[in-house]
Amino acid sequence: MLRFLTAGESHGKALVAIIEGLPANLKINEEDINRQLFRRQQGYGRGGRMKIEKDEAEILSGLRKGKTIGSPLALMIKNLDYDNWKDREALPVTKPRPGHGDLAGAIKYSQEDIRNVLERASARETAARVAVGAVARQLLSVFGIEIMSHVISIGDVSLNSRGYSIKDLAAADRSPVRCIDEAVSKQMMQAIDEARAQGDSLGGVFEVAALNIPVGLGSHVHWDRKLDGLIAWAFMSIQAIKGVEIGLGFEATHKKGSEVHDEIFYEKGQGFYRKTNNAGGLEGGISNGCPIVVRAAMKPIPTLYKPLRSVDIKTKEPFAASIERSDICAVPAASIVGEAAMAWVLAGAMVEKFGGDSIEEMQKNFHEYNATIHQERKR
Numbered sequence: 001m002l003r004f005l006t007a008g009e010s011h012g013k014a015l016v017a018i019i020e021g022l023p024a025n026l027k028i029n030e031e032d033i034n035r036q037l038f039r040r041q042q043g044y045g046r047g048g049r050m051k052i053e054k055d056e057a058e059i060l061s062g063l064r065k066g067k068t069i070g071s072p073l074a075l076m077i078k079n080l081d082y083d084n085w086k087d088r089e090a091l092p093v094t095k096p097r098p099g100h101g102d103l104a105g106a107i108k109y110s111q112e113d114i115r116n117v118l119e120r121a122s123a124r125e126t127a128a129r130v131a132v133g134a135v136a137r138q139l140l141s142v143f144g145i146e147i148m149s150h151v152i153s154i155g156d157v158s159l160n161s162r163g164y165s166i167k168d169l170a171a172a173d174r175s176p177v178r179c180i181d182e183a184v185s186k187q188m189m190q191a192i193d194e195a196r197a198q199g200d201s202l203g204g205v206f207e208v209a210a211l212n213i214p215v216g217l218g219s220h221v222h223w224d225r226k227l228d229g230l231i232a233w234a235f236m237s238i239q240a241i242k243g244v245e246i247g248l249g250f251e252a253t254h255k256k257g258s259e260v261h262d263e264i265f266y267e268k269g270q271g272f273y274r275k276t277n278n279a280g281g282l283e284g285g286i287s288n289g290c291p292i293v294v295r296a297a298m299k300p301i302p303t304l305y306k307p308l309r310s311v312d313i314k315t316k317e318p319f320a321a322s323i324e325r326s327d328i329c330a331v332p333a334a335s336i337v338g339e340a341a342m343a344w345v346l347a348g349a350m351v352e353k354f355g356g357d358s359i360e361e362m363q364k365n366f367h368e369y370n371a372t373i374h375q376e377r378k379r
């Protein structure tokens with residue numbers, strides 16, 4: 001079983017993560033982890049903090065000569081902003097922001113200083129999740145599995161159709177808003193500029209696709225083994241994500257069954273195949289061999305320059321909130337966090353299905369399974 005924990009506050013010394021359950025002898029490339037961390041820091045619409053941080057992971061344990069040794073892998077990402085905070089006079093924060101975890105967290109944990117809540121609620125933690133996801137991706141790449149993402153919409157500006165190919169998605173990395181259409185990218189940036197000028201913020205939708213997925217990850221037999229459920233959980237746990245769709249998702253509700261379900265074909269030598277992928281690669285909680293396609297909805301950033309009404313938790317006086325520094329839109333960054341969430345869940349499902357204590361054992365199980373399926377296909 002694969003599992004991980006993260007620790008760290010947004011303006012504390014560092015973020016740390018521990019990953020347990022990785023097979024031994026898996027090559028880990030630290031530059032690849034840092035490349036994913038860099039991708040998460042990009043994106044039009046982010047605030048001043050991203051100019052301060054330069055996220056890099058330092059691996060502290062679990063690795064010898066560039067390979068895992070079966071023991072827990074610990075990594076650390078320093079918060080460069082810590083130096084600006086450590087000597088600050090720490091005045092208590094008593095003014096909760098609507099939409100953030102401030103008020104509910106302060107009540108739940110009986111805190112008079114909201115900073116004790118917001119420091120950990122902050123999406124700074126997603127840097128640790130992306131580092132963990134980057135390790136998971138390196139496991140997946142041994143089996144040819146790739147993960148990509150792009151932004152579908154920001155505010156009211158939306159990519160029109162689902163009529164793009166998986167190959168098009170590579171273009172997302174070249175766009176400041178991770179949108180594969182250049183004209184739509186420009187409109188998205190304009191929408192972000194307008195929101196910024198109005199002291200407002202924007203959310204949006206991004207899509208993550210996982211390619212070269214073997215048939216049979218996850219299971220139909222029990223609720224907590226269903227791969228669609230595990231994916232939705234991982235995506236919903238990302239800060240500000242409020243909805244998840246798999247395949248056609250909500251759009252399927254406007255269509256008839258005959259327009260939605262992916263018909264099954266068979267060709268000797270090729271085996272079973274589909275001409276469509278409305279199911280997004282998942283049927284019965286099991287991967288069906290098609291790309292796994294997930295969309296996630298991000299709400300607008302809660303911290304606003306435009307004052308929203310709230311109540312001071314100490315004085316109980318109403319106030320109109322106003323702040324100094326925040327992202328205006330972080331949908332492009334969230335899409336990289338979504339890739340990490342997908343990578344993590346798929347790595348866990350691969351370890352569950354193909355098991356083994358070393359990567360060689362896992363590869364042997366994988367090849368045997370594929371050979372059996374291939375035999376079937378020839379018949």
Ligand SMILES: Cc1cc2nc3c(=O)[nH]c(=O)nc-3n(C[C@H](O)[C@H](O)[C@H](O)COP(=O)(O)O)c2cc1C
Nearest residue numbers: 100101121122123239240302303326327330333334
């Ligand atoms: C990459 C990323 C960056 C974010 N940046 C900010 C930010 O600058 N200011 C802010 O108020 N919220 C930001 N958020 C959203 C909050 O962290 C989130 O809304 C808050 O923790 C409350 O959780 P919930 O929205 O899931 O209910 C960001 C989220 C993500 C994924």
Ligand SMILES: C=C(O[C@@H]1CC(C(=O)O)=C[C@@H](OP(=O)(O)O)[C@H]1O)C(=O)O
Nearest residue numbers: 047049050121122123124127325326327
């Ligand atoms: C630090 C990151 O995101 C932060 C997420 C965040 C929030 O409230 O979620 C608030 C902002 O932090 P600060 O208050 O320091 O400006 C973002 O910059 C990051 O993504 O690395």
